[in-house]
Amino acid sequence: MNRLPLDTATRIVAAATAKATEIGQPMNVAVVDDGGHLVAFARMDGAIKASIDISIRKARTSILMNLPTSALMDVCQPGGELYGLEQLSGGLVLFGGGLLLEVDGEVVGAIGVSAGSVEQDVSVAEAGVAAL
Amino acid sequence: MNRLPLDTATRIVAAATAKATEIGQPMNVAVVDDGGHLVAFARMDGAIKASIDISIRKARTSILMNLPTSALMDVCQPGGELYGLEQLSGGLVLFGGGLLLEVDGEVVGAIGVSAGSVEQDVSVAEAGVAAL
Amino acid sequence: MNRLPLDTATRIVAAATAKATEIGQPMNVAVVDDGGHLVAFARMDGAIKASIDISIRKARTSILMNLPTSALMDVCQPGGELYGLEQLSGGLVLFGGGLLLEVDGEVVGAIGVSAGSVEQDVSVAEAGVAAL
Amino acid sequence: MNRLPLDTATRIVAAATAKATEIGQPMNVAVVDDGGHLVAFARMDGAIKASIDISIRKARTSILMNLPTSALMDVCQPGGELYGLEQLSGGLVLFGGGLLLEVDGEVVGAIGVSAGSVEQDVSVAEAGVAAL
Numbered sequence: 001m002n003r004l005p006l007d008t009a010t011r012i013v014a015a016a017t018a019k020a021t022e023i024g025q026p027m028n029v030a031v032v033d034d035g036g037h038l039v040a041f042a043r044m045d046g047a048i049k050a051s052i053d054i055s056i057r058k059a060r061t062s063i064l065m066n067l068p069t070s071a072l073m074d075v076c077q078p079g080g081e082l083y084g085l086e087q088l089s090g091g092l093v094l095f096g097g098g099l100l101l102e103v104d105g106e107v108v109g110a111i112g113v114s115a116g117s118v119e120q121d122v123s124v125a126e127a128g129v130a131a132l
Numbered sequence: 133m134n135r136l137p138l139d140t141a142t143r144i145v146a147a148a149t150a151k152a153t154e155i156g157q158p159m160n161v162a163v164v165d166d167g168g169h170l171v172a173f174a175r176m177d178g179a180i181k182a183s184i185d186i187s188i189r190k191a192r193t194s195i196l197m198n199l200p201t202s203a204l205m206d207v208c209q210p211g212g213e214l215y216g217l218e219q220l221s222g223g224l225v226l227f228g229g230g231l232l233l234e235v236d237g238e239v240v241g242a243i244g245v246s247a248g249s250v251e252q253d254v255s256v257a258e259a260g261v262a263a264l
Numbered sequence: 265m266n267r268l269p270l271d272t273a274t275r276i277v278a279a280a281t282a283k284a285t286e287i288g289q290p291m292n293v294a295v296v297d298d299g300g301h302l303v304a305f306a307r308m309d310g311a312i313k314a315s316i317d318i319s320i321r322k323a324r325t326s327i328l329m330n331l332p333t334s335a336l337m338d339v340c341q342p343g344g345e346l347y348g349l350e351q352l353s354g355g356l357v358l359f360g361g362g363l364l365l366e367v368d369g370e371v372v373g374a375i376g377v378s379a380g381s382v383e384q385d386v387s388v389a390e391a392g393v394a395a396l
Numbered sequence: 397m398n399r400l401p402l403d404t405a406t407r408i409v410a411a412a413t414a415k416a417t418e419i420g421q422p423m424n425v426a427v428v429d430d431g432g433h434l435v436a437f438a439r440m441d442g443a444i445k446a447s448i449d450i451s452i453r454k455a456r457t458s459i460l461m462n463l464p465t466s467a468l469m470d471v472c473q474p475g476g477e478l479y480g481l482e483q484l485s486g487g488l489v490l491f492g493g494g495l496l497l498e499v500d501g502e503v504v505g506a507i508g509v510s511a512g513s514v515e516q517d518v519s520v521a522e523a524g525v526a527a528l
Contacts (some may be wrong), residue, residue, distance in 0.1 A: 004177055009174075010174070034247055035181070037181045037184055038184050039174075039175050040174050040175070041170060042138055042173075043169075043170060043171050043172070045134050045137050045138055051218060052170050128157055
């Protein structure tokens with residue numbers, strides 16, 4: 001059973017890029033499956049190139065940690081319980097923009113958005129989640 | 133000046149996946165810009181996961197070598213002039229499925245297709261190029 | 265169309281090394297194109313070897329983030345919005361010395377300078393930019 | 397004592413690029429010191445991007461192996477004594493285009509040239525050596 005078909009991933013990316021257009025911030029948008037493997041990706045015109053890797057890695061981080069990426073920020077600060085986590089498992093992202101995609105309480109994948117402020121990234125990722 | 137806008141890249145991916153559907157072989161399709169940076173990607177339902185990396189890398193190889201990836205196969209064989217090339221420049225792909233995207237004789241990006249036989253990969257990549 | 269020919273990159277490196285000579289601090293100077301790929305590089309006599317990688321990576325960071333590298337320092341501090349950014353996209357540099365090269369408002373490449381104090385690095389990079 | 401000052405490295409690169417211009421094949425030219433660390437680099441207009449890494453690595457391979465890169469080709473073939481060598485020491489190049497730079501019988505650095513046929517690469521590297 002394919003729990004995150006390309007059709008669905010494409011719809012999620014389209015919803016996210018529509019939101020990005022609405023707020024006037026070009027974005028990189030990545031959708032991965034429940035194994036963290038890329039399904040669909042789009043770099044909007046003008047979105048920074050560093051965020052290609054960051055958006056894909058945000059989605060992958062969400063799958064690997066089973067959390068939104070923003071949940072990692074506090075615990076990874078100096079003095080925090082998971083200080084240094086970001087360099088493990090091939091490189092994790094600590095700031096917001098990665099969200100789980102769930103169907104009936106089951107994780108089917110994740111979305112990662114990057115290129116704007118963290119608030120913008122999260123807002124665009126949420127628009128993607130809402131399209132699921 | 134954006135020489136390979138997302139709209140164009142998306143159209144190329146759609147043409148490639150349409151061809152893949154026609155021949156009954158699900159594919160990974162990646163489009164990169166003229167610096168080898170990802171613009172659009174789609175993994176069709178059922179396409180193998182190894183080919184996520186392979187398709188992106190095929191497109192990147194075409195940009196870095198300024199050639200279709202198939203041009204590298206013979207010269208990199210044991211005894212060939214460029215034996216060992218595949219492990220350089222971050223890892224290059226030697227078999228077919230990576231093609232340059234050119235506008236008015238100028239390279240604007242590349243497409244990489246992977247998951248089928250090499251012949252199928254090339255055929256699907258050509259369908260993508262034809263949509264440019 | 266080559267938007268950053270070797271002639272231009274060489275002139276930029278020469279202007280930067282002239283400035284470095286003037287301030288008495290040997291430097292590594294790297295110029296990359298708009299895809300972050302190296303075009304010209306010089307290590308002045310006495311410049312530290314670690315800065316070979318750092319100068320190239322500063323230029324590449326500017327391209328990937330579309331910013332001077334110095335813009336990243338504050339937001340990547342513990343508690344900052346992009347804490348952990350430096351280990352993404354293949355490794356980014358957070359301190360000054362990487363600057364964009366622009367022609368008619370369009371980014372054509374970037375310069376990275378390293379081996380002195382950050383203030384010296386920035387000053388030498390600015391001399392390179394001024395030669396464009 | 398600096399046995400390969402930037403002035404010398406720049407002269408070597410200039411001689412190599414002059415030869416490349418003469419034979420009509422744009423090249424990437426790298427000069428490293430006796431530790432394998434980059435001193436000077438130039439990518440001529442039109443030279444392929446994959447050869448940025450390959451030229452630097454050819455020069456570095458010559459230093460690490462204390463040989464011209466072409467000397468590695470036969471012994472690294474399937475059945476050869478050093479089969480698999482190319483993936484060691486961070487990645488070595490087996491084909492020609494990397495040559496040692498020697499002064500009074502002492503190695504002071506190496507040159508690596510890449511982007512043409514191996515014969516062209518070697519010819520351009522030799523022009524660089526001759527300028528020492």
